[in-house]
Amino acid sequence: MYLPQLLEILKDPEYIPLSIDRLAAKMEVSEADFTGFKREVSQHLRQGTLVKLKKNRVCLPRDADLITGKIRFRQSGSATLFPDLVEGSETRQPYHINAEDTAVSMHGDRVVCRIHHDRRQFRSRPKNKKVPGANQPETVRVIRILERKNQTLTGTLKRSKMFYYVIPDDPRIIQDILVPDPKKQSHKPKPRVDDKVIVKLAVWEQRHLNPEGTIIKVLGKTHTPGAEYEALLHQYDLNPEFPNAVLKEVENYSEKVQKKDLEDREDLRDQYTLTIDPQDAKDFDDALTFEQVDDDNFEVGVHIADVSHYVRPGTALDREARKRGNSTYLVGTVIPMLPHALSNGLCSLVEDEDRLTKSAFITYNSAGKVIKSRFANTVIRSNKRLTYEQAYAFLFEDNIDKIVARPDPPAHQTGSTGRSLKELKRKELGQIQESIRQLWKLAKTVRQKRMATGSLELDMPETKIYVNKEGYADTIVKVEQDESHQLIEEFMLAANEAVARSLNHRNLPGIHRVHDDPDPDKLDEFGEYLDTFGIKTGDLSNRNNLNRILRKVKNHPQGHTMRISFLRSLKQACYRASADGHFGLAKQHYTHFTSPIRRYSDLVIHRIFSRHLVPGGAKFYKKKYSFSELATIAQHLSLTEQNSTEAERESVKIKLLEFFERELTKTKKSSFEAIIMDVRNHGMFVELTESMAYGLVHISTLRDDLYKIDQTHTALVGRKRRNRYAIGDKIQIEVARVDRFKRQIDFAVAGSS
Numbered sequence: 001m002y003l004p005q006l007l008e009i010l011k012d013p014e015y016i017p018l019s020i021d022r023l024a025a026k027m028e029v030s031e032a033d034f035t036g037f038k039r040e041v042s043q044h045l046r047q048g049t050l051v052k053l054k055k056n057r058v059c060l061p062r063d064a065d066l067i068t069g070k071i072r073f074r075q076s077g078s079a080t081l082f083p084d085l086v087e088g089s090e091t092r093q094p095y096h097i098n099a100e101d102t103a104v105s106m107h108g109d110r111v112v113c114r115i116h117h118d119r120r121q122f123r124s125r126p127k128n129k130k131v132p133g134a135n136q137p138e139t140v141r142v143i144r145i146l147e148r149k150n151q152t153l154t155g156t157l158k159r160s161k162m163f164y165y166v167i168p169d170d171p172r173i174i175q176d177i178l179v180p181d182p183k184k185q186s187h188k189p190k191p192r193v194d195d196k197v198i199v200k201l202a203v204w205e206q207r208h209l210n211p212e213g214t215i216i217k218v219l220g221k222t223h224t225p226g227a228e229y230e231a232l233l234h235q236y237d238l239n240p241e242f243p244n245a246v247l248k249e250v251e252n253y254s255e256k257v258q259k260k261d262l263e264d265r266e267d268l269r270d271q272y273t274l275t276i277d278p279q280d281a282k283d284f285d286d287a288l289t290f291e292q293v294d295d296d297n298f299e300v301g302v303h304i305a306d307v308s309h310y311v312r313p314g315t316a317l318d319r320e321a322r323k324r325g326n327s328t329y330l331v332g333t334v335i336p337m338l339p340h341a342l343s344n345g346l347c348s349l350v351e352d353e354d355r356l357t358k359s360a361f362i363t364y365n366s367a368g369k370v371i372k373s374r375f376a377n378t379v380i381r382s383n384k385r386l387t388y389e390q391a392y393a394f395l396f397e398d399n400i401d402k403i404v405a406r407p408d409p410p411a412h413q414t415g416s417t418g419r420s421l422k423e424l425k426r427k428e429l430g431q432i433q434e435s436i437r438q439l440w441k442l443a444k445t446v447r448q449k450r451m452a453t454g455s456l457e458l459d460m461p462e463t464k465i466y467v468n469k470e471g472y473a474d475t476i477v478k479v480e481q482d483e484s485h486q487l488i489e490e491f492m493l494a495a496n497e498a499v500a501r502s503l504n505h506r507n508l509p510g511i512h513r514v515h516d517d518p519d520p521d522k523l524d525e526f527g528e529y530l531d532t533f534g535i536k537t538g539d540l541s542n543r544n545n546l547n548r549i550l551r552k553v554k555n556h557p558q559g560h561t562m563r564i565s566f567l568r569s570l571k572q573a574c575y576r577a578s579a580d581g582h583f584g585l586a587k588q589h590y591t592h593f594t595s596p597i598r599r600y601s602d603l604v605i606h607r608i609f610s611r612h613l614v615p616g617g618a619k620f621y622k623k624k625y626s627f628s629e630l631a632t633i634a635q636h637l638s639l640t641e642q643n644s645t646e647a648e649r650e651s652v653k654i655k656l657l658e659f660f661e662r663e664l665t666k667t668k669k670s671s672f673e674a675i676i677m678d679v680r681n682h683g684m685f686v687e688l689t690e691s692m693a694y695g696l697v698h699i700s701t702l703r704d705d706l707y708k709i710d711q712t713h714t715a716l717v718g719r720k721r722r723n724r725y726a727i728g729d730k731i732q733i734e735v736a737r738v739d740r741f742k743r744q745i746d747f748a749v750a751g752s753s
Contacts, residue, residue, distance in 0.1 A: 001036075001040060002027070002029075002037055002040050002041075003040070003044065003049070005027055006023070006027070006041070006044075006050075007060075009023070009026065009027070010050070010058070010059060010060050010063075011060065015059070015063075017053055017057035017058060017059040017063075017064075018057060018058065019055065019056045019057055019058070020037075020038055020041050020056065020058060023041070023058060024037050024038070041058065045058070046146060046147065047084075047146075048061065048068025048069070048084045048110065048112065048146055051064060051066050051068070051112055061112070064114075065114055065115045065117075066112055066113065066114055066115070066143075067081070067083050067092070067095070067112070067113050067115060067140060068083070068084045068110065068111065068112050068113070068146060069081045069082050069083040069084045069095075069110065069111065069113070070082050070084075070108065070109070070110055070111075071097065071102070071105050071106075071107070071108070071109050071110075071111050071142065072107060072108070072172070073102070073106070073107040073172040073173070073174065074172065075171050075172060075174065075742065076099065077099035077102070077174050078096070078097060078098055078099045078102075079096075079097040079099075079102050079105070079107075080094045080095065080096060080097065081094060081095040081097055081111070081113055081140050082094050083095070084110075095113070095115075095138065095139060095140040096139050096140075097113070097139065097140055097141070097142065098139060101139070101140070101141040101142060102142050103141075103142040103143065103145075103207055104142075104145065104204045104205060104206070104207050104211075105142045105145055106148070106149065106150065106173050106175075106211075107149070107170060107172040107173050108149030108150065109145055109146075109147065109148055109149050110145075110146040110147040110149075111142045111143075111144065111145055111146060112142070112143055112144040112145075112146060113140035113141060113142050113143065114140060114141050114143050115138050115140050116138055116139050116140065116141060117138050148201070150201065151200065151201060152198055152199060152200050152201065152216070152234070153166070153168050153169070153170075153173065153177065153198070153199050153201065153213070154168070154169045154196065154197070154198055154199075154219070154231040154234055154235055155167050155168040155169050155177065155196070155197065155199060156169075156194060156195070156196060156197070156222040156223075156741070157179070157182065157191050157192070157193055157194065157195050157197050157215070157222075158176075158193060158194070159193050163178055164178070164179050164180070164181060164182060164193075165177060165178050165179060165210070166179055166197060166199050166213065166215070167741055169231055169235070170235075171741065171742050171743050175210055175211055176210055177199050177201070177210070177211050177212065177213045178210050178211070178212045178213070179199060179212070179213055179214060179215050180214065180215075182215060185214075185215060187216075187217075189218050190218075191215050191218050194221065194222050195218050195219070195220065195221060195222060195227075196218075196219040196220055196221065196222040196223075196224075196227035196228070196230070196231055197215045197217065197218055197219060198215070198216050198217040198219065198231075198234055199213035199214065199215055199216070200213055200214050200216045201213045202214070219231055219234075223658070223661075223740055225332075225467070225470065225471030225472055225658075226471065228654050228658075229330070229333070229471075232330060232647060232650060232651060232654070233335075235647070235650070236328070236643055236644075236646065236647035236650075237643070238328055238335045238647060239335070240333075240335050240336075242320060242339050243316065243320060245316035246316045246317050246320045246339060247339060248316075249315055249316055249317045250317065250339050250341045250342060253310060253341070253342070253346055254346075255341075255345060255346065256346075256353075256354070257346070257353075257354040257355060257356060257379070261309065261356055261379075262354075262379050264377065265356070265376075265377045265378050265379045266359070266376045266377070266378045266379070267378075267379055268289065268301070268303070268357075268359070268378050268379065268380045269354065269379060269380060269381040271289045271291070271301070271380070272289065272383050272431060272435060273287045273288070273289050273303065273380050273381065273382050273383050274287060274288055274289075274382070274383065274384055274386060274432065274435060274436070275287045275288075275349055275351075275382050275384070275385050275386065276288075276386045276387070276388060276391045276484060276487070276488050277385070277386075277387065277388070278387065278388060278464075278479075279387045279388070279389065279409040279410075279413065279414065279466075280332075280409065280413040280414050280464075280466065281414055281415060281416075282329075282334045282336075282343070282344060282414065282415040283327075283334075283336070283343045283344055283347070283348045283415055283597045283598065284305070284348045284349040284350060284382075284385065284415070284416065284597075285304060285305050285348075285349070285594060285595045285596065285597045285598065286302065286303065286304050286305075286349070286488070286492065286594050286595070287303040287349050287357070287380060287382050288300065288301065288302060288303070288439060288488075288491060289301035289303065289380075290435055290438050290439050290442075292438075293363060296365050296366050297363055297364065297365055297366075297371060298363070298364050298365075298366075298438075298442055299361055299362070299363045299364075300361075300362050300364065300439070300442065300491055300494075301359055301360075301361050302359065302360045302361075302362065302491050302492065302494070302495035302594065303349070303357040303358075303359045303378060303380050304357055304358050304359070304360075304495070304593065304594050304595075304596065304602075304606075305347045305348065305349055305355065305356075305357060305596060305597055306347075306355075306356040306357050306358050306377065306596075306606065307338070307342070307347050307596040307597055307602075307603050307606065308358075308596065308603055308606040308607050308609075308610060309356050310342060310346065310347065311338065311342070311603060313607070313623045317338070317339075321337050321338060321600050321603065322600055322633070322636070324337045324600070324640065325337070325599075325600050325636060325637045325639075325640025325641060325644075326598055326599045326600060326637070326640055326641055326644055327343070327597070327598035327599075327644075328644040328647050328648060329644075329648055330647065330648060330651040331465045331467060331473070331651045331652060331654075331655040332413075332465075332466075332467035332471060332655075336597075336598070337597070337598055337599070337600060338597060342597075343597050343598075344415040344416075347596075347597050348415060348416070348597065349380070349382050350382065350385065350415075350416045350418070351382050351383070351384060351385045351416065351418045351419060352381065352382070352383075352419075353381065353382070354379055354380075354381050355379065355380055355381070355382070356377075356378075356379055357377075357378045357379065357380050358375070358376075358377060358378070358593075358606055358609055358610070358614075359375065359376050359377075359378040359380075360373060360374075360375055360494075360495040360498050360499060360593070361373065361374045361375070361376070362491075362494050362495065362498055364442055364446065366445075367445065367449075368442065368445035368446040368448070368449040369449070370494070370498070373498040373501075373502070375498075375499070375502070375609065375613045375614055376614060377610065377614050383428075384418060384419070384424075384428075384432055385416055385417075385418030385419075386418075386432070386436075387409055388479075388482075388484040388485055389406065389484075390403070390406060390421065391436055391484040391487070392482055392483065392484040393406055394432055394433045394436045394437070395436055395437060395440055395483055395484060395487075396483075400426065400429050400430075400433075403421065403429070403433075404421045404422055404424075404429070406421070408420050408421070410466075412469055413466060413467075436487070439487055439491070440483055440487045443486060443487045443490040443491060444483075444486075446490045446491075446494065447486060447490050450490070450493075450585075450586075451547065453586060454543040454544070454547075454586035455584070455585050455586045455587075456543070456546065456547060456550065456583075456584050456585075456586070457547055457550050457551065457554075458550075458563075458567070458584055459481035459485075459486075460481070460560075460563060460564075460567075461478050461479060461480050461481065461560070461692070462478070462479045463476060463477075463478060463479075463652060463656070463691055463692050463693075464476070464477045464478070464479045465477075465652060465655045465656070465659065467655070472658060472662065473655040473656070473658045473659035473662070474659075476656070476659055476690060476691040477690070478689070478690045478691065478692060492594045493585065495593055495594055496513070496590060496591055496592060496593050496594060497587055497589065497590055499591055499593045499605060499609065499613070500512065500579065500587075500589040500590050500591040500593075501589050502613055503589075503591065503608065503612075503613075504579060504589045506612060506613075508608060508612050509577060509608070509625055509626070509627050509630050510577070510579075510591055510604075510605060510608055510630065511575050511576075511577060511591065511592070511601045511604050511605060511630055511633060511634050511637070512575070512576055512577070512578065512579045512580070512589070512590065512591050512634075513573060513574075513575060513582060513590050513591055513592050513601075514573065514574055514575070514576045514578075514579075514580045514581065514582065514590075515570075515571065515573040515574075515581070515582040515583045515584050515585070516571045516580065516581075516583060517571075517581075517583050518569060518570045518571055518583065519569075519571070520541065522569040522570075523540040523541065523569055524540075525569065526540065526565060526566055526569040527540055529562075529565055530549070530553070530562065533556070533558070533562075535549070535552065535553065535556075537549050543586065550563070550566065553566075557675050557727070557728030557729075558675070558677055558727070558728065560687065560692060561677060561687070570583070570584070571583075572642075574634075574638040574641075575592075575601055575633075575634035575635075575637045575638050575641075576631070576634050577627050577628075577630040577631040577634050591605055592605065593605050593606070593609070599637075600633075600637055600640075601633075601634070601637050604625065604630070604633060607623050607625075608625065611623065611624070653743060656691065656693050656745075657738055657740050657743065657745065659691075660693065660735045660738050660745050661738040661740065663734075663735045664735055664737075664738060669734045669735065669750075670734065670735075671732045671733065671734050671750040672688045672689075672690065672691070672732070672733055672734070672747075673688065673689045673690070673730055673731075673732060674686035674687060674688045674689065674730070674731055674732075674733045674747070675687050675689060675728065675729070675730055675731075676725055676726065676727050676728065676729045676730075676731065677694070677727065678727065679709055679713065679714065679715060679716050679725065679726075679727060680709065681699070681708070681709050682698065682699055683696050683697050683698040683699040683700075683701075683716075684696070684697050684699075684716055684725055685697075686731070686733060686747060688733075689730070693745060694745075695744065695745035695746055695747050696744070696745075696746050696747070697733060697736075697746070697747050697748060697749060698736075698746060698748075699716065701736060701748040701749065701752055702716070702718075702725075702749065702752065703752060704718070704721065704723070704752070705718030705719060705720050705721050705723060706718065706719045706720070707719070707723075707725070710724075714726055714727045715727065731749060731750075732749070732750035732751075733747040733748060733749055733750055734747065734748055734749075734750045734751075735747060735748075736748040
């Protein structure tokens with residue numbers, strides 16, 4: 001309300017900082033409105049739009065050489081400030097903060113910093129290691145905490161001779177938290193040393209003293225699956241339980257699709273329908289059908305669970321789904337957006353059950369060009385649930401007996417195993433194989449056409465961790481984005497784009513998936529990084545050239561690291577109410593339609609779909625969304641998605657450490673193939689080819705010779721035997737040490753211990 005006038009005054013070159021009272025007088029704010037004015041100014045002070053000087057005088061941050069933003073620490077104690085985005089101002093680059101200048105800030109806090117124009121020297125970083133803010137001509141010093149990221153922390157209770165303390169789970173919070181003697185606390189159970197606990201932080205004002213806190217909850221023995229799981233839930237504000245009001249609404253639904261639900265739906269139950277999902281999939285959003293229309297045209301049906309039929313606007317179920325924003329997939333479990341009865345039951349496209357769906361029918365010619373699209377509310381009955389591994393076998397293995405011999409997905413890992421392939425008759429197995437091969441033949445052509453029009457090849461292998469029945473990490477597999485994954489991806493992309501184009505054609509509001517163009521400076525930095533490996537990049541703003549470089553680095557020994565570096569040079573995809581384009585896919589109109597069980601954005605699109613894209617839909621579906629409402633939802637969903645992504649990454653880190661720690665307890669050590677990624681004078685950093693875990697082989701473990709780094713800084717060379725360990729070499733290693741607190745794994749060359 002007052003901000004525009006306030007900014008006009010503060011931006012005046014002759015403005016001298018005034019107190020809030022005097023600013024109110026200058027702006028002729030009435031006595032009756034003063035409380036509201038003061039509240040608004042205080043809000044902008046908290047947000048960092050304005051800053052307060054001594055004697056409560058207010059000015060713009062830039063006028064006092066101050067800057068606000070979020071601080072992110074490194075384990076060394078130094079940090080980086082990522083400045084806040086200020087409307088109407090250019091994006092500012094990150095600033096380096098020396099460890100001694102971080103004051104009483106903690107990782108993730110929003111802070112006010114003073115800019116130092118005399119560039120300070122700080123410890124140089126290793127070759128090829130980019131430090132945000134290192135190229136800035138100034139450093140900054142924290143002078144005030146605007147907002148603590150955490151009021152509570154999870155960590156492990158320890159005891160010294162004199163006091164008890166908690167080591168935070170996040171190694172970027174470098175201070176131990178002092179806590180009172182747990183024996184003197186009233187709550188039960190009493191915390192014990194090595195318990196995982198939640199600590200409520202007290203006010204921390206003196207840097208030379210450790211922060212203090214109070215234990216408010218015991219989660220269990222640290223580093224056990226249950227305790228780590230509870231800590232993740234707390235850290236990322238995730239809740240596997242649903243409010244009673246939501247559960248009561250779900251109780252009103254039958255476990256089966258009712259006959260009345262089938263009215264005004266196309267009946268596709270006679271069409272042979274497949275789902276293809278990960279081995280440990282908990283819910284099944286999408287299914288495919290294939291039909292040859294004539295000699296040159298094919299129709300692919302993309303059938304998506306009709307969640308909007310059950311989750312209606314304004315209900316407790318809808319409010320909770322919107323609040324959660326999306327499901328969160330932790331290793332071995334899921335925190336669903338919808339209650340189990342819907343997400344794994346009535347909405348999930350499991351085998352041999354009638355299910356309500358929304359379908360996009362896309363007709364292609366043999367060249368992979370979309371001829372037409374149409375949409376309908378439908379009912380399907382999935383004939384077979386396949387894993388990606390089974391689908392891949394059907395694509396490339398001609399021997400049916402070998403396909404059938406593949407293991408079924410373990411029941412404790414998935415929401416539905418489906419019928420075992422061993423139970424199927426040869427005729428049906430042949431039908432599955434024919435359907436999948438027809439779908440891939442078309443998908444391959446569509447994919448080639450998409451890449452030729454500028455879509456980037458961003459497929460990255462993923463680390464998949466499977467747990468045993470006790471919840472411990474049991475198996476680690478590197479999942480490549482092979483043809484079975486690409487088959488599904490192409491038709492999901494096509495359905496998403498078809499819906500987005502139809503919304504645009506009808507000038508309808510929606511929630512769009514947006515990926516902004518990258519910052520040219522970031523692409524230049526990526527080019528400089530590749531140049532250190534002798535890879536000449538040319539103009540990275542040229543899409544064809546960029547794809548050429550991505551294909552080139554894919555097979556490089558350090559290709560995974562290079563591709564990660566490229567992804568970090570791109571902006572993060574998000575949700576918006578405006579169709580601002582998708583850089584990675586090279587599409588102007590793109591939305592999310594295909595996963596409404598796990599994404600609220602897709603559920604909103606389904607409601608718009610029902611009202612506008614299906615003939616007669618407005619008669620049955622009344623909800624209308626305004627642009628402002630969709631903009632608010634989109635902003636919220638971008639935040640919940642980011643939170644879930646961080647939780648999922650943290651879950652993978654924890655389980656990787658757990659897996660390798662358990663390796664240390666084995667009588668016979670396992671060996672793992674690894675690639676040497678970097679060499680230093682104290683050892684070499686390696687990445688395991690299967691798990692993509694990263695760790696150090698310390699030079700002290702190389703006991704067959706005295707090793708030193710060579711003149712090119714690309715290899716460790718033995719002085720006597722001249723053995724070499726060079727960047728890009730593949731070696732066999734074994735686990736030497738795991739530090740769960742620092743999140744570090746040390747390896748040794750296999751057989752050297």
